[in-house]
Amino acid sequence: MKKTQWFDFQNFFYKPSLTSSIKPRPFTAYSFVPFSPLAMLDPTILTIGGIVLGIAIIERILERWGVIDLVDQFSKIMRFILPVTFYGALFYFFATFML
Template identity: 80%
Template sequence: MRKTHDSTFRKFFHNPFFKPSTKPRPFKAYSFVPLSPLAMLDPTILTIGGIILGIAIIERILERWGVIDLVDQFSKTMRFILPVTFYGALFYFFATFMF
């Protein structure tokens, strides 16, 4: 047999029979995964950084060998290439970054 329970309309709205099955969390949890420094290990960013580092090493080697004219040309082009590459890589990083 089924049990029936009589209730008035006013009592039904002020005291619900069913309590919510899920309890509310006492605090909000935030994830700090997108702020991980390991996110910088993107292959594209590492490749661009490796190319720039290689050019800087080649420039220092040419300076030690005494080829100052070629080093001067490298430094003039790197004054333009380094900021453009840095801001381009920064834009790429934030454009492909999953927030």
């Protein structure tokens, strides 16, 4: 016959365990993305993108209103501004990028 072991309620619940029941396992994680996509939420890049998007929306509104000569002026300016803004923002992103 087995001998029964008795415990007090307080000793059972408040006695610290000598051995951990959870064994740590080695875990290796691999990332295929070299940087976080949240890094694109930089306020400077968002501001520049918002300005360019705003100019494009204004151009579309002016086109609907029928002010074609002003739309032509906007499109001439945007042909220069868009590539400069894009490459400037790209350079800024990689210049301030921290690994």
